[in-house]
Amino acid sequence: MKDNKVKSILFAGVGGQGILRASDIMCQTMMEAGFDVKKSEVHGMAQRGGCVTSHVRYGARVYSPLAASGTIDILISFEKMEALRYLKFLSHDASIILNTEEINPPAVNMGELPYPADIINFLKNHYAKVIAFNAAEIAQQAGSIKAANVVLLGALSNLTGIDRAIWENVIKKSFPQKLIKLNLEAFQKGIAA
């Protein structure tokens, strides 16, 4: 543990994208890397197709499972426009990992509101580091679109400086035998993305 500061990661996306599983893997990795770690998540009503978020915080000693707004270090958004929803939580020098996949909300489907245009440029204009790619397509190359969450974790692992072996070890423990190879490959592809 080099510096004492607690790091805060915000996972955001839409119900069904494997966000909670991804944030679980991250927590376990941080715990095995020797950090104190806390996370918060949403259950129940909010899971029925709605927005899903999870805060993960790690450091020498973590008190709150929720980060104060304006203090998130990394936003990892599983859907493109969802990133825009949580910008007030980010610190000014936050990094953003963005899955460029689009999932229309009902109001967009009904033609009441547009799907926001030019999201990537907007984010790049406001934040120093924006890493954007289509995690679903990359996951498909690894063998299943369902591994998009692990692709995103690969990209996240580039920013956390934790030994890759610990991540991989946790990934191995997090999936049934027959899905391990696929997910390890998805993780590698995320690192390279």
Add this chain to the structure above:
Amino acid sequence: MKKVLLSGNEAIARGVYEAGVRFAAAYPGTPSTEIMEQFAKYDGIYAEWAPNEKVAVEVAIGAALGGARALAVMKHVGVNVAADPIFTVSYTGIEGALVIISADDPSMHSSQNEQDNRNYAKFAKIPMLEPADPQEAKEFIKLAFQISEQFDTPVFLRTTTRVSHSKSVVALEDSHLPENKTKLAHHAAKYVMVPINARMRRVEVEKRERALRRFVETFAENKMEINDPEVGIITAGMPYNYAKDVFPDYSYLKLGMVYPLPVKMIKQFAGKVKKIYVIEELDPYLEEQIRAMGIEVTGKEIFPYTNEFDPGIIKHAILGDLRGSVSPYKETLALRPPNLCPGCPHRGLFYALKKSKAYVHGDIGCYTLSYLKPLEGLHSCICMGASIGMAHGMSKALKEKGKGKVVGVIGDSTFLHSGITGLLNMAYNNSDALIIILDNSTTAMTGMQEHPGTGFTLMGKEAKKVNLPVLVSSLGIENIRVIDPNNLKETQIAIKDELASSGPSVIIAQRPCALFKRANMKPVPPLKIDPDKCEGCKACLGLNCPPIAWKEGVTREGSKRKGLAVIDETICNGCGLCAQVCKFNAIA
């Protein structure tokens, strides 16, 4: 000592097990549900879903009077349902031990209100512990059982959504089975609460209160941390962590027990710091009691009454610091309201019901989501079971004006929870309203729990399964129909006929929840929309089914359409409802 990541609820279940408690009853409700689901997995225990919280508490009281150490678990509003036995078991005390968990939901993430159940502790004179994180949750539940035994009292453990549903590192210990003290012991004067006995017990309650007030002064989980003497914070539960996150150097009095309060300790703390803030979500529960001790504090003048806190809210309230918390993005973003799942049997029912233009009294469950656009299926929803009484009351008050226009809808789990008595009343008082029971064979909203209508218990054993039509008929209802809500025509006809008939009617809409595995429904291939036939009328979009999306601008020669509806095959489960609403036979 093994360390693992656990949610607050998993940690509580573990703590119950480590404490050697082997008996629990509950009714599901977010954010409490996983406590029982996890506890039921341990060996050698007995755990049951009761049909409602009142029954759960009564079951636990019975076990505790037999000398067992018993647990009852519920969400905050469940305590309202169970309040009647709770207030009087406070008088009787118990033979074994009794702990009641109340899982509160500040911010109403999944609830109809955000009542602060710390008030129940004071109101019912029952001690209450409040953990701040999963590790404490595991330890405090054990302490709760010890206090219950030591003081012959029921004990509350209060969690909130953030404690129940956050995860952190927890150290596991072994389970210690205490000596089995169950036996039949007759102490009628202690347990028969006729006035003469109740008056005696009432005096005992005050004796117990005095003993507990002495006990809390040295209770190790009321902790003082003296750092900066300028500012002292009095708090309990999760807000302690929020405050420590932003103000690590202030002095703290963290209360592990929020009823009764340690008066001497609080006064002592007040003597050591200059300015005191009381930081608590929801009601000024601590604040008012501390003020009554003659101590000057700052509380709800600067902290919100509503919603859960986070570290930023506390920092802002104390320092007025809003740095970094404005979004650079200023446009309106389309919301993502929660929605009924693809293939949900509630969708067809509400689509058909909307055509009747009736006033629909709703109830609590997944079907409450039909309130949202475009289904807009409900016009009221108060609490579990209320739809039936409210439909009856409105129909009686409106007489002719309400004839054929008042409906109540209620899920199967909710009907068995607290709808039966309302329906009995409708038969007894000859109501004219129509009640629709949405029988999807499970408690879907809270994550698929068993109930008396599913044929299985919490512990996975086969069980007696209530026969809904027979039950409804035995209450005195004569007009009863069983329909499949995925058959739109049949559903529409049944609703029309039963609204027209006089006297109370019940429609039982039967089809298993789309996520229900045990129903063994044959997988149906997803549907497709034929782009050569779609006229872009958007009728299918009116179902608000998640796989159906609109592609603006995909026109076709010879058609006036402005776009094309498409189905995402990866999430469509082929229920066929959209094919029934398509006038152009474009969906198959």
